[in-house]
Amino acid sequence: MPDDFLNLGAGSPFGLFGRGRPAHKTVLVAGGAGFVGSHLIDRLLANGHRVICLDNLSTGRLANIAAHAANERFTLIRQDVCDPIQIAGAVDEIFNLACPASPPKYQKDPVHTFRTSVIGAMNLLELARAKGARIFQASTSEVYGDPEVSLQSENYRGNVNTFGPRACYDEGKRAAETLFHDYHHQHGVEIRIARIFNTYGPRMCPDDGRVVSNFVVQALSGRDMTIHGDGSQTRSFCYVDDLVEGILRLMASAVSEPVNLGNPGEFTMAELAAIVREKTGTTARLVHRPLPTDDPRQRRPDISRARKALGWAPLVALSEGLDRTIAHFAAELGRPLPSRTEKVA
Template identity: 60%
Template sequence: MRILVTGAAGFLGSHLAERLLLEGHRVIGVDNFSSGQPRNIELLSKHAEFRFVEADAAEPLAIEGSLDWVMHFASPASPPRYLKMPLQTLRVNGEGTRHLLELALAKGAKFFLASTSEVYGDPLVHPQPETYWGNVNPIGPRAIYDEAKRYAETLTVAYQQAQGVSTRIIRIFNTYGPRMDAEDGRVVTNFINQALRGQPLTIYGDGSQTRSFQYVDDLIEGIRRLMEVEYHLPVNLGNPEEYTMLELAQLIQELVGSKLPLVYQPLPQDDPRQRRPDISRAKALLGWEPRVPVREGLARTIAYFRE
């Protein structure tokens, strides 16, 4: 297949592009390096069937030739990043999604949207199934990402229903692994890098808030399986094993081999108190569930950051 992947220099986009290339597909990667890393493109460029286009995915893309898939993974994803780029985040998920859906329509290609568990906001239902509508502050600081992704999902469903585009939507829960940007400000990278530097680990709030962490290889496997199924509604991809931030800090300290003090900071506005996916739909539809235990995945990620 010939596949367009936006956000190809990013953490998830580069892993997806690499998997597709290893399977023998041709990949056109798009990125403007606003949050992606050039070294990821250098890695992908070693494959003969990879072509890179440096461009802003919020703008219309002129792609010659046929396409089988348009896969939209371009967007800042960590709160520190999207809070620094509010308009860019809104545009790439709003206008960018529309332009890419138009491209898929024009090429007769299928469209794949990388959405997020952030569409659930600070959930009042736990764990979160795809049928839950969410609890999102539409004008809060996180809305530039949360509401942009919710709108991207609405656009995707509308193009499927009104224009007949074959679409897929995944809601990605916290994912970690090699190639994460050490400075992206997310909890796994914060804890690992603080621990490796011998610095105190920063806990926001009292540390009782929870998240669920899946290893990147499991996510990519779920994506590939969904590409093979004609299903147009959102699918949660995440690990239902739930950790408090204090538990995660303790586990990373154990794996790094350093007992470090904890520093407490105020909880950011609208930070979700709990997050855990209901993956019943992915299990039934795809025969998918995470395979890499959190302890093993974190050990691999720590080894990557040590290097």
């Protein structure tokens, strides 16, 4: 990676059109070297925008954004979002994806995770206030905790333990939503909030620790596939391309209330393991481990608000998305691609 990849300039080169609005926007993506953030940057650059990626690379990877190193419309600022943020020139939109979503990674330094969610959000909100920018918050389905209702709609207030190993993330995201609400109502900042449900796809880290990457990496490596609990707990899996489309539609909308973004298709962990086993052709054993503390028993989004307000619903079926994800991990791990899995570009 060349040293000049860390280009710190931030002025916008684009002209104006229509009613004084920029023909192309200058967009800041905090956490842009991460799994979801890098896919979002791909779309923003493809749409002609100038993109500033702010990432401390604690969990994000340069490999995720390396394709844009020579793009004059792309800038990387290597910085922790908890530190004061100074950007020269105009910023039209800000996307806050700056917090690890992997339980093993966010639990490694829970105090910093909470600071990232709260202090980081405040720093970006202050920047949005100063620049007159619209700002997006990547919130999470974890704000619902271990839900007592299904489906989970945006009106459900959750069942969250404030005193446990997941609280640094769950409560940090809840506090960030409060900050967004208050900056909107007190300072007039334009906000957008997505409550993101389980997302998967290429560029997940092999050691991400979430169930899709765990199962796929274990299967491809011939290691035991670990199921926590009895495997009856459920998740709803949204392919990353569908999520990015929802994020962009939400940012372009007039919706300032939280919006669920996820795939309402619901699968047990045992069902997911069986699908991955079949697709990879693995002979790996299934072994059971204790269920982690506060691990939700069920997760399934009500996406009625997204359908109505954004005209959005996920399009990629789990089978198709897993084929693409398995192909990605096979290439990254240097493993032969399973013959039953289609190769993707």
